[in-house]
Amino acid sequence: MALQEKYAELIQSATTMGVANLAVAEQDGVLHVSGTAKSTADYDALWALYNKIDPSMASGDLMMNIDIKADAGAQLKVTTDSTNLNIRSTPTTEGAIVGKAAHEEIVTLVEKTDDSWWKIKTANGEEGYAYAQYLSPL
């Protein structure tokens, strides 16, 4: 319960934002929060709150598995620091590079393969798997 109190503001915000399927559970000293945020802005706000409540996120007592609502066909922006995003044949960095998406290019979501890898399609028709961390639903 103590962790739910520590992160009460975050849980409250997630509720107010209307995070879908919001689930909060404490297990083995780690608070698990999962759900689907409506937008990238909501997602960023929740992570900023996490950083505020637990400076530097060093405690390792929160596992915030929030993804962003994006259905097949949704537009995604490539949010790498500056480089191109590799598009691969399989959902792992072992997969051969079949294409590249430029920094800030808009691509289309084909499917959310899992929470780490998404299948995307570029405007040029290149299709494959890219690391979801660098894709932000618009």
Added chain:
Amino acid sequence: MKLTKLLMAIAIITTVSFVSCKPKDADIKAAVEAKLNAMPDMIKGATVDVTDGVATLSGECKDDMCKAECEKAAKEVKGVKSVVANFTLPAPPPPAVAPPASLTTTMDAAAQQKVKDGLKDIKGVTVTFEGDKAVLTGDVSKADRMKIMQMLAAAKVKSDVSKLGDKK
């Protein structure tokens, strides 16, 4: 003297005949126990106490039907005048605690690969896998730290970031 002996004899005979005219409580107890123990799928830890033909039964019955059956079985034993049934029902099973959806159960090769993939573009961080945890070491910027935490959450792995320092 004679009278005393006679009275004593009468007393002994009376006692013996009084006891022998009905089953002893201990025998009833044994008989009821044998009957209940013959139904192991119905009742667990059956205990029986018999006092003056009144059988008090206890133990853990699996359901209400079982209670009635056990009571009936005990009543059928010769010498049982009445039955007091103090059965208990099994405690309801504890609710299953599902692991949080945000956690994979094992740190398998696929999970490890996801972590490595996510760290690929983040400089100065090394990861080792100890037990079911990804242990991260190195100094990172604040922005990278958030990326790492987001990546770990997405990969649904347990982690230890206590050795992750701030880049000067």
